[in-house]
Amino acid sequence: xxxxxxxxxxxxxxxxxxxxxxxxxxxxxxxxxxxxxxxxxxxxxxxxxxxxxxxxxxxxxxxxxxxxxxxxxxxxxxxxxxxxxxxxxxxxxxxxxxxxxxxxxxxxxxxxxxxxxxxxxxxxxxxxxxxxxxxxxxxxxxxxxxxxxxxxxxxxxxxxxxxxxxxxxxxxxxxxxxxxxxxxxxx
Amino acid sequence: xxxxxxxxxxxxxxxxxxxxxxxxxxxxxxxxxxxxxxxxxxxxxxxxxxxxxxxxxxxxxxxxxxxxxxxxxxxxxxxxxxxxxxxxxxxxxxxxxxxxxxxxxxxxxxxxxxxx
Amino acid sequence: xxxxxxxxxxxxxxxxxxxxxxxxxxxxxxxxxxxxxxxxxxxxxxxxxxxxxxxxxxxxxxxxxxxxxxxxxxxxxxxxxxxxxxxxxxxxxxxxxxxxxxxxxxxxxxxxxxxxxxxxxxxxxxxxxxx
Numbered sequence: 079x080x081x082x083x084x085x086x087x088x089x090x091x092x093x094x095x096x097x098x099x100x101x102x103x104x105x106x107x108x109x110x111x112x113x114x115x116x117x118x119x120x121x122x123x124x125x126x127x128x129x130x131x132x133x134x135x136x137x138x139x140x141x142x143x144x145x146x147x148x149x150x151x152x153x154x155x156x157x158x159x160x161x162x163x164x165x166x167x168x169x170x171x172x173x174x175x176x177x178x179x180x181x182x183x184x185x186x187x188x189x190x191x192x193x194x195x196x197x198x199x200x201x202x203x204x205x206x207x208x209x210x211x212x213x214x215x216x217x218x219x220x221x222x223x224x225x226x227x228x229x230x231x232x233x234x235x236x237x238x239x240x241x242x243x244x245x246x247x248x249x250x251x252x253x254x255x256x257x258x259x260x261x262x263x264x265x
Numbered sequence: 266x267x268x269x270x271x272x273x274x275x276x277x278x279x280x281x282x283x284x285x286x287x288x289x290x291x292x293x294x295x296x297x298x299x300x301x302x303x304x305x306x307x308x309x310x311x312x313x314x315x316x317x318x319x320x321x322x323x324x325x326x327x328x329x330x331x332x333x334x335x336x337x338x339x340x341x342x343x344x345x346x347x348x349x350x351x352x353x354x355x356x357x358x359x360x361x362x363x364x365x366x367x368x369x370x371x372x373x374x375x376x377x378x379x380x381x
Numbered sequence: 382x383x384x385x386x387x388x389x390x391x392x393x394x395x396x397x398x399x400x401x402x403x404x405x406x407x408x409x410x411x412x413x414x415x416x417x418x419x420x421x422x423x424x425x426x427x428x429x430x431x432x433x434x435x436x437x438x439x440x441x442x443x444x445x446x447x448x449x450x451x452x453x454x455x456x457x458x459x460x461x462x463x464x465x466x467x468x469x470x471x472x473x474x475x476x477x478x479x480x481x482x483x484x485x486x487x488x489x490x491x492x493x494x495x496x497x498x499x500x501x502x503x504x505x506x507x508x509x510x511x512x
Contacts, residue, residue, distance in 0.1 A: 089303070158371045348441065
């Protein structure tokens with residue numbers, strides 16, 4: 079069973095990467111911190127009795143699920159807020175407002191650009207490329223190469239087959255290479 | 266290591282530098298969240314103290330058991346409406362996913378629109 | 382006195398708990414029929430850990446599964462696991478709001494639905510964009 083010090087040491091080692099991972103999907107500083115907090119609390123709640131060496135893949139699975147949950151809920155919230163706000167004082171004009179919102183909805187499906195300052199041009203391009211990847215490809219790539227989980231552990235964290243992990247990773251690598259090449263960046 | 270792996274590792278090296286240079290405020294906040302989480306472990310592993318407390322104070326145990334029995338009975342008697350699966354099947358196959366309906370902003374808006 | 386009364390009290394508690402809150406017990410995955418397992422495939426691994434009353438409700442829902450079109454069945458499959466992962470309060474809120482939505486004018490209902498399908502990536506089975 080992991081001691082408090084071991085759990086503290088583990089989380090200290092992983093917290094920054096966990097925050098960055100959350101930020102790639104959620105794109106909001108405050109919410110990404112919330113996600114990291116939830117993931118840490120859930121890890122302690124569910125797995126405080128596991129040995130320290132098992133914590134990494136368990137934490138990653140919790141983190142991925144927490145990121146997904148948050149992302150889903152915030153998309154839902156955004157939808158209703160946009161629908162509801164202009165209607166507050168216009169009970170008689172609901173139909174028109176809903177229709178104008180339809181036009182608005184089509185033009186606003188853009189995630190906010192990453193606001194974090196980055197001195198390194200390469201880094202900004204890399205982070206942008208990662209953020210543009212489909213969710214599952216980014217997950218597989220970061221879990222395999224950044225968190226250094228093996229294929230089996232990655233599959234468990236992502237809730238998919240080992241074959242899917244390899245496919246996602248392969249596609250992620252190709253997509254990232256292509257995007258960086260487009261920007262004239264060679265690593 | 267394949268060429269793919271080499272590319273990935275160069276990319277990761279750049280990511281690592283961004284993590285090293287993270288702003289102090291965020292790092293501080295992350296540390297605070299971590300300490301909170303580790304502290305919550307303490308209360309989990311010491312929960313069994315309540316159980317041994319009960320063992321030693323049998324009168325408290327009797328009263329607690331009675332309370333649980335009575336409140337359980339009351340809860341069942343308070344009469345819950347019969348469950349209808351029709352709504353659930355519509356939720357699970359309809360145009361909007363169930364989590365969309367659960368949103369609080371939507372709830373508030375619907376309540377405001379209710380004629381009652 | 383403590384040593385003898387404590388196990389008796391614990392047994393009483395569990396008996397009461399079993400009597401009052403579990404009207405029936407729910408079947409385990411191995412006890413389900415083939416049609417039931419077909420309908421519940423997405424949560425096969427989670428089934429045995431679900432609370433009893435949730436399992437009983439789901440078994441009533443899956444009676445309707447065979448009547449669904451193939452498209453509806455696919456939607457059902459995509460939504461089943463997230464549904465079981467919502468809290469009971471969230472599920473009740475969803476049911477309430479669903480019923481209230483049906484009471485709105487038809488034109489509004491269809492507009493809301495159209496708006497939803499236009500905001501791409503709103504599908505909970507596909508967060509964060511493409512696959």
